[in-house]
Amino acid sequence: MEQRDFSVTDLSLDYQNPRHDMPTPTTREAIAALLQKDPEKLARLAQDIAEQGLNPTELPIVVHEEGKIVVIEGNRRLATLKALADPSLVDDPRIRQQMGIIARRHSIPRAMRCVVAESREKANHxxxxxxxxEAEGVGVVPWTSEQKIRFAQKENPTARALRFIEQVSEWYSTDNDLLQDIATVRTTRLTTLARLLSDPKVRNSLGFDFRNSGILADYDPEIMHSSVRKLFSDLATHLSVTHVKSKEQRTDYIGAIKDHLPQPSERLPQPRHTSPKNQNSNRGDVQDQKEAAPRPSTSPASTPQKDKRVFQNVILRNVSPRTAKVLNEAKKIVIEDSPNVAAIMIRAVIDITVTEAAERQGWRRRQDKLRERIGVALRHIDPADADKQLDEARRMSQNDGALSVKNLHSFIHQWDVQPMILDITTLSAVYTPMLMKLDQYLGENPK
Structure with a gap:
């Protein structure tokens, strides 16, 4: 069977698709049938295709029938691409909106490479x-649980860096300065952190390694506190990827911070396995929970929900008590549990903070719209537009993209808008540096 590239518009969905109970002679009906079974799966597939592209290891199969090019294997992918190209084909208003947002934010494939079969019968095998x-070994043999874990350990460096961020955020949940540095690193220096942590010598010097879905720590967290604080402080200020590109540079950096590193004499007898979502720690990788060395208990109320709450790491010290209280109340909202309230509070926190700053500083001109108030605030805290941490806030607030200020307004004023959790967390991360730097500006320029 030969391979060919086809335009998505030239491909037809299979009305005989075995996934459907009844024939689906139109594209709209085929999409509706797929959505009826599990709409969220199709939305997740759309997001994955938008971010990663089409899976090159599994090509769709097509046949020529009645003057059409019919996809007989790969209908979910084709239906997703058609819905992204024309969201009006989706009857479900919530999924239609998600498709529209994804399509606006990404470059969607307009063609598919397919395998051309002579007939359905030839493709059936x-x-x-x-x-x-498995078909007794002829088909796809799934991985065992152990094999899945082994593969998961090969996750990409950025994912590992995020896991490290999650863990240290829990360990040092009361260190507000560190949490602010972590928020900065997450939005501006994540790839630099990932490059550092990809070096086993760096991990060994800091006293940890990655295991399964958690962290294998060689020291108690309090012993590692100084090195972690130093690492994130440097990353949040001056340490960029150009300083840690080579192995020699990473070795030099570890030497420069040696006074902050844990001492070998303080190493635990056995490494302790911890997980960001599990406060219990096991000694070693394989010992039972009951043999684990005890750790201080952490109540749910005191455990931070990193990246699950609005502006989780923002602290405003130089605003009015009321503005600070609005922020603190917003930070109590779990995004996944209350996405509508979380979306509204993102807009509210941004609006009330930049409005207070404008009134206190006397920025009187062009203040009628939120976009203008954000723009004025950004120009005062970064007149030369040189701060890379503010690039995304500048772009999103001053343009008309999928996550523009218009989108913030829609969270409040449009009854049919369903905020996506991904969009909420993105907006929170994008505007976090702006809020913190604006607060710093207010402290340095009291009126």
């Missing part, structure tokens, strides 16, 4: 192997 399991 391969489709059967794809969908009916």
């Amino acid at each position: 391969w489709i059967t192997l794809r969908h009916t399991g």
Whole structure:
């Protein structure tokens, strides 16, 4: 069977698709049938295709029938691409909105590479192997749990860096200065942190390693506190990727911070395995929970919900008590539990903070719209537009993209808008540096 590239518009969905109970002779009906079974799966597939592209290891299969090019294997992918190209094909208003947002934010594939079969009968063997399991070794043999874990340990460096961020945020949840540095690193220096932590010598010097879904710590967290604080402070200020590109540079950096590193004499007898979502720690990788060395208990109320709450790491010290209280109340909202309230509070916190700053500083001109108030605030805290941490806030607030100020307004004023959790967390991360730097500006320029 040959491979060819086809335009998405030239491809037809299979009205005989075995996924459907009844024939689906139109594109709209086929999409509706797929959505009826699990709409969230199709939305997640759309997001993955938008971010990663089409899976090159599994090509759709097409046949020529009645003057059409019919996809007989790969209908979910084709339906997703058609919905992204024309969201009006989706009847479900919530999924239609998600498709529209994804399409505006990404460059969507307009063509698919397909395998061309002579007939359905010729393709049946391969489709059967794809969908009916191992077939005594002829089909796809799934991984065991151990094999899945082994593969998961090969996750990309950025994912590992995020896991490290999650863990240290829990360990040092009362260190507000460190949490602010962590927020800065997450939005502006994540790749630099990932490059550092990809070096085993760096991990060994800091006293930890990655295991399964958690962290294997060689020291108690309090012993590692100084090195972690130094690492994130440097990353949040001057340490960029150009300083840690080579192994020699990373070795030099570890030497420069040696006074902050844990001492070998304080190393635990056995490493302790911890997970960002589990406060219990096991000694070693394989010992039972009951043999674990005890750790201080942490109540749910005191455990931070990093990246699950609005502006989690923002602290405003130089605003009015009321503005600070609005922020603190917003930070109590778990985004996943209350996405509508969280979305509204993002807009409220930004609006009330920049409005107070404008009134206190006497920035009287062009203050009628929120976009203008944000723009004026950004120009005062970064007149030369040189601060890279503010680039995304400048872009989103002053343009008309999918996450513009217009989108913030829609969270309040449009009854049919369903805020996406991804958009809420993105907006929170983008405007975090602006709020912190604006607060710093107010402290340095009292009126």
